[in-house]
Amino acid sequence: MIEETLIPKLGVVTDIRIDTPDVKTFRVVGLDGEKPFIHVPGQCAMLSIPGVGEAMFSITSSPTNEEFMEFSIKKCGCLTEWLHKMDVGQEICIRGPYGNAFPVESDFKGRDLLFIAGGIGLAPLRSVINYCRDKRENYGHIDIVYGSRSKDDLVDYREIIDEWCADKDINVYLTIDREQEGWDGHVGFVPNYVKELDFKPTSTAVVCGPPIMIKFTLAGLIELGFDKSQVFTTMEMRMKCGVGKCGRCNIGNKYVCKDGPVFRCDQLDELPNEY
Amino acid sequence: MQRIGVFVCHCGSNIAATVDVKAVAEAAKHESGVVFSADYQYMCSESGQDLIKDMIKEHKLTGIVVCSCSPRMHENTFCKAAAAGGLNPYMVEIANIREQCSWIHKDMPSATAKAIVLVRSAIAKVTLNAPLTAGTSPVTKRALVIGGGIAGIQTALDIADAGFEVDIVEKEPTIGGKMAQIDKTFPTLDCAACILTPKMVEAAQNDKIRIFSYSEVSAVKGFVGNFTVTIKRKARYVKEDLCTGCGLCTEKCPQKKVPNEFNLGLDNRRAIYIPFAQAIPKIATIDPDYCTMLKSGKCGVCSKVCSAGAIDYQAKDEFIDVNYGAIVAATGFNPIKVDKYDEFAYAQSPDVVTSLEYERLMNAAGPTGGTLLRPSDRTHPHTIVFVQCVGSRESEDSTKCGKSYCSKICCMYTAKHAMLTREKYPDTDVYVFYIDVRTPGKSFDEFYRRAVEQYGVHYIKGMVGKVTPEGGKLKVQASDLIAGKQLHIDADMVVLAAAIEPDKTARPLATLLTASMDTNDFFTEAHPKLRPVESPTAGVFLSGACQGPKDIPETVAQAGAAASKVIGLLAKDHLVCNPCVANANEMLCSGCSQCEKVCPYGAITYSYKEFRMPDRTTKLRLVASVNAAVCQGCGACTVTCPSGAMDLKGFSNKQIMAEVDAICK
């Protein structure tokens, strides 16, 4: 019988990192110790625990990482709560990779890149950011704007500080929503910060975060002179199959699991506003 | 993930002789979530409990299962041990492998197999347990007694004696109730007033007792320990603080044609009145239905004669809110209306009276000054027929307004009436028609036999078929079942032992109190045998005939019992609530109010709350909430709720289903 995508492979959780009070990053490898499969930045995988549930998560590690895959997961439902409770050594069902990818080898190539993330929205961007960092020569200047509710809610804070900020030709701009003790960085919402920073509309922007943040950031970018065709985002929808058959993750005629999750903002304009 | 520890007790050989405890402990190890499993000689011993404490710490256990004797035996012990080990005591489950396994099964393999299933089921349940904390609620140290008859007075006096504040709310202008209307009491024949009025005075003078006469309860909020009661003080048009009770106004009032309810309408009173001489409080009250001043603004005599200036025609009903920790219902009884009993001609002849009316006719303070006279022609009656069970013990399909129950007191007071009549007027023939004579009680049967044997009262088993007023006489047609013949008696008076029923105010009051009632409108007790003076609604107690027909000694005894329950409650500063209570998930609740209807404790209330809907709009929805201080955790509501919004902590739907699954696996 032919291989069936709906039948998952097994992986094992080899490391669990607590990022924020409600986000943990799980390191997963196949039972053979290898990566379960090869992916490109922006793609997702279906993780499941039998009897608990199955859900789609973006792969937060870069394809350039050849040892393992990582998933940064926010606690928000039945399955994620279970994942947050589990210990290292837990086996987990995994299938994928699903969806399209950021055009790292086409549209992005040779361009200045501006990554804008809010909260857990950093998870899908981390893959592409690290990919671009690892293939630094292919891309121009990189700016990263990342904001969260508070300092404690900044995902991957250590990596950002230790690695990204240390990179010479990468500018990292962090911001939190409200003043907080022990925080001497910028305070304010991401969309406003983006406008304040007055980025040149020559770069290609990638935005990910809560819908409301995407909406205002996009408006801000357009104000700064960005064209919608220069702005990419990645979407989230209810998914079951991951292969464009179960019929629930469509926005208009596009299936987020198959035709997405990465969309160019001018493409979204042609689709019904149902996300 | 839970980290569960399993402890299998040998109970010496009690368990270990028939259940392979090692195998049980081993089997438990393979269950999901179990991180520790061991068997032990005596789990309830000091060292067994220490084992629990130690393992909780060592294995960071989040839940434990003890396989031992019945939870009814040692659940508490193990919960305490767990708590001492730093675990929430509600994270403990017991698998009963002694009473329900080793002691009943002889065959080791099957007993062991069953024990394993029981352990598995307990593990499945504990996996879904959640830590629970017993809440507390403060207690307002004041009690409310509703009804100022002998039951209410006695309850209030006993509570006050224990040092707690207590209020009596009485709807009439005076306390005293039915007992105040009674002449003599059985079986001692001492004068009711002589034993009641000192108690009334005592209540009035006790500085812990407040009496709200001519008042009603109009709203009750809150729950055990924390009731807020709105008391309606009806306008009496006489300033209570000024009236001296001199009674001048009641003599001068020109409106003389007001039926006197204290004498059951056998005579008249004025529009301004004091019910009886020993009334407490002794304050005049204007009857607004008859006062010409209030009705037409013409008169004002009472105001003129009152030297204290106590008359206030402008008075309005007042409402006051008072906080109470406990409420006692002592609303008493009334005789039923007997107008519908055409065969007894009550409506046709004034000489057919009820027993309570007869009581007034015998009473020195009554309408006839204590001389027994026929109401019709004020002559002395020579033949009196007493009819028993009028409206009591009626079959359910009866078209009359009678009651199916026995009114309990009629046999005794009729014996009393017969005896007193024969004693005072030995020339009077007294007949008593009865179905059964029921006189259990201390000195009761002796009393009845005295009536028959010493006083020559004619007790005839049989019912009166018809009473016909004819030529100043009452022709009584009756059957004597023992002699097997029809009797025709020309009587001068007929006295009907009317059934008694709960006061009409009891039903609306029960609704206010969310106390339950039986179909006869008697308050139901929390348990008919074990909690006879408590209502199922926590903090509401029952005193006297509002719970069921009672005579005076029983009423007083129950009043004392209710008082002691109240005192027990008020003596606490805080009430600890059982945390295994129902809990409504407001997101799922659709406000159908089915659960409210089955709650025996009135613990469920409904209110409109605003909800944020998924589409970011807000919606006002009716949802249930459970008062954890009142809920006793029976779970009736959980099954009534179709959406599963109502669940019971400690016995949740999921937990029970997990147990079912584990057992059927």
Added chain:
Amino acid sequence: MYKLNLSEINAFFAKIAQNEKLYIPADNGKGGARYTEWAEGVELSNACNTERSAKDFFFPQTENLVDFKVNGKKIEVIDSREECEDFVVFGVRACDVKSFEILDSVYLTDPIDSYYKNRREHGTVISLACSAPEETCFCRTFGIDATKPAGDARAYIAGDSLYIEALTEKGSALLSSLGIAETDDTAAVYAQIAETEKKLAELPLAALEAKDFTKKQLDAFNAPVWAGLSQTCLGCGSCTFVCPTCQCYDIKDFDTGHGIKRFRCWDSCMYSDFTMMAHGTPRNTQLEKFRQRFMHKLVYYPMNNDGVYGCVGCGRCLKKCPISMNIVKVMKSLGEVTE
């Protein structure tokens, strides 16, 4: 073309059933027909079509995907797929045959759904040309010729005979193995077709036309008519479940007490939880859910499939909707408003 007398039809069925399971539309005793496994005594129904569509054969309401055993942190994945047995479906109408093409376009495109493929490969479809279309039929709207159904083989009932011709290799392999007589005299068939065509042209919905929205999906999406159309929709799944082309599914896990079964089952975009995620759903109102169903059939699907509509005009939803709302009413409203 093969030809046999209708009186021999049961013998014909018996011959097929000798080697593989055969399903035919049979009266269900309630005034309708349903596919029933043929056995002695099961008679071919005269009904225009079955109450349930034929999609069940290839896309059953529930099917097991994979089993798991969980032990502590260990998981075992058990691929419990089995090769399906060969079977034949006889009597599938043109609309339903067309629906298989639509299902194929979903399930047989990469990545191929092995469960569907398995059934599809082992199933042989013998279609049956319509002769008495009903008032709810509107397959013509979508260019389906009820008189020339596709399938592995196609049958006609004309006069007292059953005519049958193979359309695929699978079909001809099956037919040739049955030993029925061939004939060149197909005049009766053509007469039948002509007669049916006349009937089709006179159907109440014969003039219904589908509007092409593939170039401007937003117009259809934002049309104001949706509010009125969806107003009293109950949000049940009856339209979805009787629909031969509705193919959405849900994946669920079931704990049997000694393992986990992961199965899929039909799902309906009309259901409140269809797109429900932990923190909400992008389609909150029944309007949005209702619109999705019809947009999918009339706009999204054609956009992705060269203009082929996701509806075959079988008319089942016209009969089964509890509130008698249906795709025809939607098409009419959409047409009226946007033009």
Added chain:
Amino acid sequence: MQKVMIERAAELLSSGKVNRVLGWRAGLFAHDNTPSVFTDAADLQANFVYNEFCGANLSKYLVKESDKEGTVAVFLKPCDTYSFNQLIAEHKIKRDNVYAIGVQCNGMKDVNDREKLEERCASCKSRKHVAYDELIGESGEILDSNRFDMVEKLENMTSEERFEFWRGELSRCVRCNACRNVCPACTCEKCIFDNPDSGSANKAPADPFEENLFHIIRAFHVAGRCTDCGECSRVCPENIPLHLLNRKFIKDINELYGEYQAGETVNERGPLVNYTQGDAEPSVVYERGNS
């Protein structure tokens, strides 16, 4: 009738007494009327219909409609008024926001067999409107119905026969939820069968047990509240006689706890949230004729 109804509805709209009217909208054919909300007179004139194919019980829609701004007028057939009362009793309809117009009903026709009355109408329990603000046409009487005949027939079968009967019926269930969604008694915020947290959630009739479970529990949840409006059977795409489950409960309730008709009045205490001390013991089930 239809003409009077349209006129009256238009009048109510123009007088501002109501701002919308819940009625039936004509379909493609004579028999596919759709429940619909009308807001203007022209629409009413053109599309409002009341004929023998207006089976839909509009009281269900009042759950949502009465929650909205303004008063909604609604046309209720006699059996719909029972559901209406029941929904008011359960606080699902805001009575003040509804103007209920009782309309005479002589029985609705079966869409599948248009000559025949629907089964529920052939065994109609009542032609009497138990609630309305005004009446169009006549309100009839509570009828001496034969609606329990089939239940009785089933009761008289052997256990095996009954099992076969119900397997045959329930095995056709596709769990489309039409019965549930149309049912005026099924107005939970979230049905337990949709709630993954309930432990009973399921989406598909995966096996015979599931089919039984869903229908038993659904019938049980509406027991004592079901007015026997028959919508469940009308809408079932598989023509499963679901009303026979509800009627069994109703029959048992009537026989064991006294005649009870849900929705006859607004404030009654349903039989499952009530009891008497002398209720029949569960053993009554075993003591019935030994079939």
Added chain:
Amino acid sequence: MQMNDNTFRPKIVAFCCNWCSYAGADLAGTNRLNYPADVKIIRVPCSCRVNPTFVLRAFGRGADGVIICGCHPGDCHYTSGNYYARRRMTLLFSMLDYLGIERERTRVEWVSAAEGAKFAQTMNSFVETVTKLGKNKRLEDLRCKK
């Protein structure tokens, strides 16, 4: 329990209220009154806590009989719980019977805390009845079969 010999042993789930019947079961144990090990007891606060779903769930998961035990009518610890349970279970069991599920697989029995003997005797007779009926086939969830 699966015995080594192939005789059928039924699975019986007994829901017992905490105050009367569970205590009654304990008393049966204290008095060493035998009844088959096939009976497994689930403790609930009151018989009115038993949801019909639990009963069906038990059958679905392979139980062959379900019995609910509560305080005698009038003796409910919560005054009225068993009255509600009585109505609910009467109707539910009648419905199961109506659907052709053998009526002898379900039972309600009132057992007080003092009636250890009655508890044992009830369980003995129930197990016997269910054993005669054999495996529950009409209301089992096929997926849960081993």
